[in-house]
Amino acid sequence: MKITRVESIPIRYPLREPIADATHDLAVYELAVVRIHTDDGLVGHGFAPALQGGVEIVAQLTQTMLAPMLVGRDPFHVRGLWDEMFWQTQILGRTGANRIAMSGVDIALWDLNARALGVPLWALLGGTGATRIPLYSTNAGWLSFPQDVMIEKMLAVLAQGFHGVKMKIGSPDPRADLRRVAAVREAIGPDVPLMVDINIHWDLSTALRYGPKLDQFDIDWLEEPMNQHDVKGHAQLQALMQAPILVGENLTSVTVFRDFFEQRALRLAQPDVTRLGGVTRWLDVAALARANGIRVVPACWDTMQVSVHLAAATPEVHLMEHLDWTAEIFEERLQIESGWLTVPTGPGVGCTVREDVLERYRVR
Numbered sequence: 244m245k246i247t248r249v250e251s252i253p254i255r256y257p258l259r260e261p262i263a264d265a266t267h268d269l270a271v272y273e274l275a276v277v278r279i280h281t282d283d284g285l286v287g288h289g290f291a292p293a294l295q296g297g298v299e300i301v302a303q304l305t306q307t308m309l310a311p312m313l314v315g316r317d318p319f320h321v322r323g324l325w326d327e328m329f330w331q332t333q334i335l336g337r338t339g340a341n342r343i344a345m346s347g348v349d350i351a352l353w354d355l356n357a358r359a360l361g362v363p364l365w366a367l368l369g370g371t372g373a374t375r376i377p378l379y380s381t382n383a384g385w386l387s388f389p390q391d392v393m394i395e396k397m398l399a400v401l402a403q404g405f406h407g408v409k410m411k412i413g414s415p416d417p418r419a420d421l422r423r424v425a426a427v428r429e430a431i432g433p434d435v436p437l438m439v440d441i442n443i444h445w446d447l448s449t450a451l452r453y454g455p456k457l458d459q460f461d462i463d464w465l466e467e468p469m470n471q472h473d474v475k476g477h478a479q480l481q482a483l484m485q486a487p488i489l490v491g492e493n494l495t496s497v498t499v500f501r502d503f504f505e506q507r508a509l510r511l512a513q514p515d516v517t518r519l520g521g522v523t524r525w526l527d528v529a530a531l532a533r534a535n536g537i538r539v540v541p542a543c544w545d546t547m548q549v550s551v552h553l554a555a556a557t558p559e560v561h562l563m564e565h566l567d568w569t570a571e572i573f574e575e576r577l578q579i580e581s582g583w584l585t586v587p588t589g590p591g592v593g594c595t596v597r598e599d600v601l602e603r604y605r606v607r
């Protein structure tokens with residue numbers, strides 16, 4: 244089987260409801276839709292989100308820097324192709340748009356290979372045997388929601404059966420943030436898992452001062468408290484806190500994860516399949532996490548469609564995030580019932596963006 248053509252199509256569509264955290268203010272969602280065509284007639288589907296106006300750059304990068312080197316190649320040489328894509332693009336940087344573009348292509352290659360074999364991606368990777376994955380919900384906890392609205396939404400998702408809620412803080416007033424966390428803990432009760440996400444927004448002094456105060460609310464993890472490159476700062480904070488620090492959705496290399504593990508700067512790893520360079524590098528980080536005795540919570544912003552396969556092939560994953568930003572754009576609808584996500588059994592990844600969505604929301 245040989246690759247004959249690679250497409251990357253930018254699409255942009257409105258979210259059902261605008262949201263904000265400490266770092267992002269989003270009314271629209273954007274992703275580059277990747278399609279890899281072959282001489283066998285099979286098509287591999289991948290995608291890569293790039294928010295806040297970045298999606299055209301990602302699609303352009305794929306078309307001009309990655310597509311020409313992929314045509315004529317065997318998609319089963321996916322690890323070799325990953326290394327070639329890396330060297331092809333590294334002059335522009337080893338993170339950001341390059342890595343997001345590579346991620347979309349890498350996902351499409353794995354999708355293609357799994358389709359060629361007629362198995363779901365998790366089976367190609369080696370499944371854990373899990374048939375469903377518990378979900379926690381992020382949909383209710385946005386910083387832009389007034390406190391009473393947020394709590395009402397949280398109680399609603401918990402009533403649906405979700406296995407915990409995440410809330411966003413990192414406002415200009417950390418004391419107000421603590422009061423908001425206290426109100427949520429009071430409303431949901433002592434036994435419901437509660438995660439708190441700063442979205443890399445605190446500086447070191449704020450993190451060291453206010454991070455440990457979150458322990459009184461028995462949070463299940465503190466997510467991305469500060470600059471994702473400050474490994475030493477995270478190690479300092481983790482040493483002061485009982486709650487695990489979770490980091491990863493903004494880490495773009497295995498090397499940085501290695502430093503976090505070695506310095507005990509996190510206790511939960513959150514590798515992101517669309518920031519690291521796709522399935523290939525995600526698996527490398529998961530293996531490193533295993534070697535360090537660290538559990539993995541896949542980042543999903545919103546990449547559940549791929550992450551569910553990774554979760555079903557990684558014993559270190561016990562929980563996944565639920566967002567609903569891409570729930571309706573794929574031909575293959577994920578099944579969610581009472582807070583459980585069913586592991587799909589169809590061939591490939593199952594991230595075929597619907598033709599009518601492509602037609603309607605394509606950036607021209």
Ligand SMILES: [Mg+2]
Nearest residue numbers: 440442466492
């Ligand atoms: Mg986060």
